[in-house]
Amino acid sequence: MYKINDNYLKLPGSYLFSTIGKKVAAYSAEHPEKQIIRLGIGDVTQPLAPAIIEALHKAVDEMGKAETFHGYAPDLGYEFLRNAIAKHDYQDRGADISEDEIFVSDGAKCDAGNIQEIFSVDNKIAVCDPVYPVYVDTNVMAGRTGTYDPKTETWSDVIYMPCTAENGFAPELPKETPDLIYLCFPNNPTGSTVTKAQLQEWVDYANRVGAVIIYDAAYEAYISEEDVPHTIYECEGARTCAIELRSFSKNAGFTGVRLGYTVIPKDLKQGDVSLHALWARRHGTKYNGAPYIVQRAGEAVYSPEGKAQLKEQVAYYMNNAKTILEGLKAAGYTVSGGVNAPYIWLKTPDGMNSWEFFDYLLERAGVVGTPGSGFGPSGEGYFRLTAFGSYENTVAALERIKSM
């Protein structure tokens, strides 16, 4: 008789964004006359930039001719894309990362979920609280998190690092020593950042205690302030303690195209064992690579035209972020984020809890956001709005919120 992986049974509820999707669909079915504005999941709304469309068309045509047809992609990704990534995202920023330390994939969510596989189930993880739920849930599936306490909404074997208004939504070094540390900056969901000096402290700490930092930099393109690091490899010593996850979803609108990458420096070793080699083994065995067409589209992100067009796209979303931030402030809300990230983090009014405010906002304004408590217990009493809507919808949502 077969047995299931009963770690899955420990997971409370469904994935946060599936729960929200179901709730909104049910509300819509009951109120078909209502025009709902979705500022919940961080999904982009602007079309792909012309340089990317052009690269896609060209690659599609290549696939239609025997001489230029491409079958399976190389394990780590095509060199043309890995070279572009290494140069533009790392070497041009003074970060020492070479193209053979980059693993191209179909998105950062999969890599964020899969990376834990190369570590023992005995490892203890530390996460920010609130946190992108994928880090915790995938460790639950692997059996690494102990038991769940529904009262505190925490796992017995997870180290939580509260990110609160008091610490500027930036975690402090944990009292208990973790083996794996998940960090995401600019942060999802709070939109907070750390300075280079603060991130250096984490790198020094990880090297000191022998931990690995899994650094999610999916929102790097939204950094507007000077002292905010664009990659963890700007910090000295990160090559021996950090894995970085990157996405093309938020900087280039690839949420429906799917492309991302993971960086594992060759200096990251446990004794003689290189983590790069383990991930290469996993990648080769379980993955056949992002499509050629999509990798060509990824390459166009780094062309001069692509860069200029995407700069405009990011500016468009950041203008939405400013609109939300200023609009909410004017309406008397306590808000943060939205300066180096496309997320605005607000305190729910009148002592409402996060889900109460979700319902209130949906019913009174027809606006969908994300309840802070869905990201962890320290998110209770907070709410996240995304800047990824259209400008018109963003303005309309603000008008509705102000007149609630």
Ligand code: MLT
């Ligand atoms: C979010 O809304 O937190 C993100 O869109 C989720 C994701 O990128 O997977």
